[in-house]
Amino acid sequence: MTKLPPTTRTARLKPLGLWAAPLIFLGLFFFYPLGAIFRLAIDAALEEGLTTAVLLRVWRPLGFTLWQAFLSTLLTVVVGLPAAYVFGRFEFIGKGVLRVLTTLPFILPTVVVAAGFNALLGGRGWVNLLLMNLLDLNTPPIQWMQSLQAILLAHVFYNTTIVIRVVGAAWAQLDPRLEHAGRSLGASALRNLWEITLPLLLPSLLSATLLVFLFDFTSFGVILLLGGPRFATLEVEIYIQALQRLNLPLAGLLSAVQLACTLLMMLAYSRVTARHPAVSLSPRLHGEGTHPLRHWREGLLAAVVVTMLLVLLVSPLAALGLRSVTRLEAGRGERAEVQSGLTLAYYRELFINRRQSLFYVPPLLAGRNSLVYAAATVAISLPLGFLAAYGLARRTAFSHRMEALLMLPLGASAVTLGLGYLVVFNRPPLDVRTFPLLLPAAHSLVALPFVVRTLHPVLLSIPGGLRQAAAVLGASPFQVWRHVDLPIISRAAVVAAIFSFTISMGEFGATTFLSRPEAPTLPVAIFRFLSQPGGLNYGQAMAMATLLMGVCAAGILLMERFTQNGH
Amino acid sequence: MLEVRDIHKTYEGKPLLCGVSFHVAGGETVCLLGPSGSGKSTLLRIIAGLESPEAGQVIWDGSDLAQVPVHKRNFGLMFQDYALFPHKSVAENVAFGLKMQRLPGEEIERRVRAALQQVNMFAFANRRVTYLSGGEQQRVALARALTPRPRLLMLDEPLGALDRSLREQLLEELRSLLRHSGAPAIYVTHDQEEAFAVADRLILLHEGKVVQQGEPAKVHASPVSAWVATFLGMGNLLSGKVKSFSPLQVQTRAGCFTPVVHGEWKPNIGERVTLLLRPWGASVSPEAGAVNQLSGVVGDVVFRVEGYRVSLRSDDRLQFQFFLSQAPAVGETLHLRLAPESINCLPAG
Numbered sequence: 001m002t003k004l005p006p007t008t009r010t011a012r013l014k015p016l017g018l019w020a021a022p023l024i025f026l027g028l029f030f031f032y033p034l035g036a037i038f039r040l041a042i043d044a045a046l047e048e049g050l051t052t053a054v055l056l057r058v059w060r061p062l063g064f065t066l067w068q069a070f071l072s073t074l075l076t077v078v079v080g081l082p083a084a085y086v087f088g089r090f091e092f093i094g095k096g097v098l099r100v101l102t103t104l105p106f107i108l109p110t111v112v113v114a115a116g117f118n119a120l121l122g123g124r125g126w127v128n129l130l131l132m133n134l135l136d137l138n139t140p141p142i143q144w145m146q147s148l149q150a151i152l153l154a155h156v157f158y159n160t161t162i163v164i165r166v167v168g169a170a171w172a173q174l175d176p177r178l179e180h181a182g183r184s185l186g187a188s189a190l191r192n193l194w195e196i197t198l199p200l201l202l203p204s205l206l207s208a209t210l211l212v213f214l215f216d217f218t219s220f221g222v223i224l225l226l227g228g229p230r231f232a233t234l235e236v237e238i239y240i241q242a243l244q245r246l247n248l249p250l251a252g253l254l255s256a257v258q259l260a261c262t263l264l265m266m267l268a269y270s271r272v273t274a275r276h277p278a279v280s281l282s283p284r285l286h287g288e289g290t291h292p293l294r295h296w297r298e299g300l301l302a303a304v305v306v307t308m309l310l311v312l313l314v315s316p317l318a319a320l321g322l323r324s325v326t327r328l329e330a331g332r333g334e335r336a337e338v339q340s341g342l343t344l345a346y347y348r349e350l351f352i353n354r355r356q357s358l359f360y361v362p363p364l365l366a367g368r369n370s371l372v373y374a375a376a377t378v379a380i381s382l383p384l385g386f387l388a389a390y391g392l393a394r395r396t397a398f399s400h401r402m403e404a405l406l407m408l409p410l411g412a413s414a415v416t417l418g419l420g421y422l423v424v425f426n427r428p429p430l431d432v433r434t435f436p437l438l439l440p441a442a443h444s445l446v447a448l449p450f451v452v453r454t455l456h457p458v459l460l461s462i463p464g465g466l467r468q469a470a471a472v473l474g475a476s477p478f479q480v481w482r483h484v485d486l487p488i489i490s491r492a493a494v495v496a497a498i499f500s501f502t503i504s505m506g507e508f509g510a511t512t513f514l515s516r517p518e519a520p521t522l523p524v525a526i527f528r529f530l531s532q533p534g535g536l537n538y539g540q541a542m543a544m545a546t547l548l549m550g551v552c553a554a555g556i557l558l559m560e561r562f563t564q565n566g567h
Numbered sequence: 568m569l570e571v572r573d574i575h576k577t578y579e580g581k582p583l584l585c586g587v588s589f590h591v592a593g594g595e596t597v598c599l600l601g602p603s604g605s606g607k608s609t610l611l612r613i614i615a616g617l618e619s620p621e622a623g624q625v626i627w628d629g630s631d632l633a634q635v636p637v638h639k640r641n642f643g644l645m646f647q648d649y650a651l652f653p654h655k656s657v658a659e660n661v662a663f664g665l666k667m668q669r670l671p672g673e674e675i676e677r678r679v680r681a682a683l684q685q686v687n688m689f690a691f692a693n694r695r696v697t698y699l700s701g702g703e704q705q706r707v708a709l710a711r712a713l714t715p716r717p718r719l720l721m722l723d724e725p726l727g728a729l730d731r732s733l734r735e736q737l738l739e740e741l742r743s744l745l746r747h748s749g750a751p752a753i754y755v756t757h758d759q760e761e762a763f764a765v766a767d768r769l770i771l772l773h774e775g776k777v778v779q780q781g782e783p784a785k786v787h788a789s790p791v792s793a794w795v796a797t798f799l800g801m802g803n804l805l806s807g808k809v810k811s812f813s814p815l816q817v818q819t820r821a822g823c824f825t826p827v828v829h830g831e832w833k834p835n836i837g838e839r840v841t842l843l844l845r846p847w848g849a850s851v852s853p854e855a856g857a858v859n860q861l862s863g864v865v866g867d868v869v870f871r872v873e874g875y876r877v878s879l880r881s882d883d884r885l886q887f888q889f890f891l892s893q894a895p896a897v898g899e900t901l902h903l904r905l906a907p908e909s910i911n912c913l914p915a916g
Contacts, residue, residue: 184642185715200652
């Protein structure tokens with residue numbers, strides 16, 4: 001590790017000075033609760049002993065978690081590989097738009113996606129209502145919600161993007177000459193794929209697969225909202241044991257198992273990504289790897305992939321938006337009475353407390369809560385992210401270790417985090433029930449890796465000479481920061497802020513644990529409304545999910561703008 | 568054996584190849600020579616079957632290859648920058664083509680060993696190709712292309728990525744390997760010296776067309792156009808007008824000359840032509856003369872093994888280079904008498 005000379009006077013701050021706040025934050029809000037969970041798990045194991053009954057209660061959700069993650073990953077790779085090929089090798093009209101579209105899953109909250117699939121394929125969804133109307137049925141013909149297929153489909157929706165991004169980029173970087181060499185030496189197209197292309201793509205394929213598996217493994221909202229209690233993964237089981245059965249020791253044990261698994265996967269992931277090829281495989285000329293669609297077969301493949309992606313990514317979201325403004329009620333046994341038509345009733349209902357009940361919170365308030373929490377999350381995560389990014393930019397051995405530490409919260413599941421907070425923060429002043437900043441703290445922890453990853457490369461890109469020039473011209477350290485750093489990083493800061501805002505708006509896992517019943521967030525409210533019967537509740541859930549989707553889509557568009565103008 | 572007939576290809580809307588035709592006979596090494604961007608590599612890729620032409624045919628022993636996919640053509644192609652498979656060892660790279668032919672294991676082993684010995688790379692058989700130097704990679708790439716015994720070998724700038732001294736050494740090896748293999752070969756380069764050294768026949772490509780082909784010595788002796796002369800490194804060009812026809816006299820700004828004409832082309836009286844003055848065969852004359860004489864001020868004298876290379880600046884700022892056995896003084900005014908056979912008359916342009 002070479003130690004670069006400090007480039008500015010601001011950078012000459014003692015490392016501890018930069019790191020103090022992020023480290024205290026991580027320690028208090030991440031390691032302390034996680035440590036408590038491990039203690040809880042160990043206590044539970046010591047007290048009850050690891051009997052077969054206990055092990056079985058751990059194994060059953062663990063087994064199912066692994067199984068669904070395996071299936072989801074397999075499907076995702078099968079869907080994602082052809083798309084990665086098309087994205088990596090061809091130029092076609094609309095590729096840019098499609099690329100932006102594939103960023104949607106990165107930022108869309110699970111409740112929105114679940115609501116979208118519900119609006120498309122659920123009992124009150126478009127497909128079922130249409131079929132009931134066409135085939136003259138009284139009950140929805142597709143019992144699709146609460147099934148493994150629903151879970152798998154949502155996971156494919158979420159993670160195909162990862163395969164497209166990671167493998168597609170590697171494919172575009174792969175020198176086509178290597179494939180041509182194979183062909184000219186007598187390999188058929190299929191043989192060539194097997195002997196040359198796939199082995200060369202293997203590192204990226206492996207890292208994408210591991211990442212997808214990790215996300216499928218820790219998936220919570222999708223399983224809870226689309227699978228239902230029959231399909232308890234570790235995450236859902238932790239939620240059920242902690243919040244419904246109040247069996248904290250078992251929840252702790254499950255969390256510990258979950259953490260161990262994700263840690264292993266992250267370790268494997270960093271191993272795979274650290275292995276760089278010894279030579280650059282990239283084409284000699286930029287863009288040589290991609291070319292326009294030439295053969296009709298290429299055109300057909302691209303058409304199939306584009307159609308598939310559009311259906312996969314757009315149809316649930318479009319169904320959600322349309323459903324939120326459509327009255328489509330097929331009353332039981334009175335199919336002929338189907339009321340249909342456009343309506344804004346569901347949106348109007350959001351402002352009304354019909355039940356006059358104490359615990360009922362009008363959706364409007366949930367929206368306000370979400371906005372306040374999101375603002376607080378930005379206020380916490382952005383300064384912390386700045387400090388950490390400056391610390392990392394010093395590129396010392398110490399900051400290198402810190403980088404790994406900072407990325408750790410990515411691997412810990414939000415549910416585990418929420419459980420940890422419940423366990424440790426139960427006394428004033430830090431009490432989950434009364435202290436309002438715990439929720440934003442948890443959200444900040446989830447957002448922090450993304451904030452740092454957004455700021456860090458931009459900080460590195462500032463030439464040290466600029467700061468030195470400003471200092472020589474008489475600028476104080478603060479003035480250097482104000483006139484050199486700030487103008488350059490302000491765009492990245494805006495992007496990071498939007499990132500952290502949308503993450504907080506949509507966060508579901510930790511929020512289910514930490515939001516007080518009288519102060520739910522938008523995702524929690526959507527979840528509550530979706531699990532209640534009645535067309536009005538369903539419609540309101542659709543309306544709220546649509547609003548949330550709108551906020552996130554606006555976030556993506558803004559980020560896209562700011563990153564594009566930056567170059 | 569190979570016949571390329573009237574190939575057309577555009578690249579990003581611009582014509583790249585506009586009706587290229589040539590043939591390659593058995594055992595012959597043909598050099599495709601042209602500046603970069605003249606479509607040489609694309610032509611190779613079309614012959615290999617990696618790209619299809621917009622018009623024209625690639626014919627092997629009388630049959631059109633349009634419907635034969637790349638991997639069934641059995642044409643060897645050595646890529647610029649070699650394109651060695653980074654995930655395979657040296658031996659695995661060389662064995663790849665044989666494996667595709669589904670040959671038995673021991674035969675593959677035997678032929679890989681022989682091929683690696685032939686290019687002096689046997690000691691590296693189990694190395695990863697990513698650890699090889701440029702020259703070593705070149706040898707492995709050559710072995711990989713040759714080992715499956717292709718019926719045609721194509722080499723795309725095989726020495727382009729190497730430094731000068733290594734190039735000269737490898738050029739020797741390459742020549743002997745090509746003679747040895749007996750397969751016809753197409754060698755693509757933009758370097759005329761490399762082409763002269765390797766080719767049985769040169770094919771010059773310019774603006775999407777074959778502008779001249781023939782044995783290296785013949786092409787060098789009688790370039791068909793000023794462009795060919797310039798591209799082949801012959802710099803002493805002088806434009807003029809045909810004054811009389813027999814004997815042929817050309818009037819230029821630097822004097823009157825009686826050049827020779829090669830080939831079919833016959834200039835007409837009054838036509839604008841270009842004269843190519845060979846740098847050898849000039850002798851110093853005491854005073855300016857009427858015909859085949861060039862006068863100028865000596866600008867620069869460099870000692871070369873072939874003789875003193877003298878830059879001569881004539882009255883109207885034209886600059887020429889000649890090799891003389893005696894070194895004149897810089898700044899001196901020099902009168903050179905040129906032999907008529909060392910003056911070529913070429914079409915203008």
